[in-house]
Amino acid sequence: MNDVKFTIDHQSFGDVKLLKLQGYLDAHTAPHLESALGDLIQDGNHKIVVNFKELDYISSAGLGVFMVYIEDVRMTGGDIKLSEMKPKVFTVFDLLGFPMLFEIVEHDQIALSKFTA
């Protein structure tokens, strides 16, 4: 699926995959992210950082994507860490208590270093 309203840029840092999101993550675009994360995990990648710097919007459909995969990656010793969220996007995570389950950090480098520590 290609949607100009939402794009994902892929980068690798050793065995850590970094996904940079851009645009809107809603019920229309969430399947795109679900597919991208699913492909990564199916290929054996379980250390994932998702950068939100260029993401302007998220709804519960977007949050749900992370719930789909978090159990699988943690069972294999990995994690999905989230970084550089705009305050308005963080608020949506916070309203639902997601910071209880997900590690949300200020910069990619912090998330990357936690995987390599």
Place this chain on the structure above:
Amino acid sequence: MVATIKPQTNQISARGNTADLEHIREFVKSQSNSAGFGETDAFQIALAVDEACSNLIRHSYNNDETREFVVTVEVANQQLIIKIMDNGVAFDPLSVPEPNMNEYFKKFKHGGLGVFLMRKVMTEISYQPALNTNSPNILTLTKHFI
């Protein structure tokens, strides 16, 4: 088309297609800003409407883009009143029990948080199922000015 909807000052029509969510959010956010709400409130009001419309498109209209619904916004008595009018199968979102988030995370559940978010950010929510085949279901989301 949704039948017997009275003309409103500000309204937008949308299809049973999630591609229309962005236009709905832009409309609601712009209306909220014009009514005097700041960026944070306007963002959250648009989020609540997005959640309601996402549920409607997926679960009631089954992503059938030939079906339409209408979102109206009006300002009255120090409150912003948003109505989402559809002609699908009636479903009262208020019948959805509030999730226990500790349990939700413990069991790695996913989905089903849209109504919870709507309740978190709006002052009041009410639902009126269609009275007859010519009238729409009406979900009303209200935000009070502080």
